[in-house]
Amino acid sequence: MKQLRCIVVDDEPSSREIVECYVNDCPQLVLIGSCKNAFEAKQMLNEKDIDLLFLDINMPKLSGMMFYKSLIHAPMVIFTTAYPQYAVEGFEVNAIDYLLKPFSIERFLKAVNKAVAYKQDDTEQKYILLKADKKVHRILIDDITYLMALGDYVKVFYADKHIMVHSTFQDMLDQLDANKFIRVHKSYAVALDEIEVIEGAKLIMKSGELPIGGSYRTALMNKIKP
Numbered sequence: 612m613k614q615l616r617c618i619v620v621d622d623e624p625s626s627r628e629i630v631e632c633y634v635n636d637c638p639q640l641v642l643i644g645s646c647k648n649a650f651e652a653k654q655m656l657n658e659k660d661i662d663l664l665f666l667d668i669n670m671p672k673l674s675g676m677m678f679y680k681s682l683i684h685a686p687m688v689i690f691t692t693a694y695p696q697y698a699v700e701g702f703e704v705n706a707i708d709y710l711l712k713p714f715s716i717e718r719f720l721k722a723v724n725k726a727v728a729y730k731q732d733d734t735e736q737k738y739i740l741l742k743a744d745k746k747v748h749r750i751l752i753d754d755i756t757y758l759m760a761l762g763d764y765v766k767v768f769y770a771d772k773h774i775m776v777h778s779t780f781q782d783m784l785d786q787l788d789a790n791k792f793i794r795v796h797k798s799y800a801v802a803l804d805e806i807e808v809i810e811g812a813k814l815i816m817k818s819g820e821l822p823i824g825g826s827y828r829t830a831l832m833n834k835i836k837p
Contacts, residue, residue, distance in 0.1 A: 716777060
């Protein structure tokens with residue numbers, strides 16, 4: 612899949628700079644422009660082919676919300692704002708996500724992953740963007756074998772490698788297809804395609820073995836039965 616062409620729209624220079632830095636760190640995004648108000652953004656949309664807006668809501672003269680509602684052929688939008696009361700209205704216009712300032716690079720990547728999944732063609736291999744070791748990694752979802760919860764981090768195993776991601780376990784699982792991954796223990800989740808044998812409280816995979824938690828066994832058996 613080609614990179615998503617995006618623009619940043621925010622009247623605060625410091626906020627624009629933060630989002631610009633995040634975009635530049637993200638291999639699946641390309642920054643086409645940065646605008647300080649909705650009028651500049653409108654002109655850029657008329658001149659450029661844009662896939663995604665990072666749009667502040669609370670801007671002078673014309674709010675980001677009113678601007679987005681005025682667009683006839685609107686690109687995807689991820690709203691950015693310091694005011695949580697706009698969240699419901701944001702999702703009413705089918706926003707990809709809603710980022711409450713100040714937001715971390717990890718939260719930003721979660722929103723980008725949603726945009727990528729929305730835009731992704733079903734014939735292509737899908738992937739996820741994860742931050743680890745001060746870098747953003749592009750990982751094919753089909754390469755992920757299992758996840759391990761480690762406190763405030765999740766260890767992601769993929770293609771004979773692994774990375775440590777700062778995330779809750781549930782938040783990481785929410786970014787993956789529930790039809791392809793299942794939690795088998797309080798500390799482990801596995802790709803269903805990896806499972807070869809279930810033996811008592813042990814799960815044998817192509818890449819090793821994992822324990823099965825008693826409270827997860829029934830859901831696992833229901834998931835894999837023909």
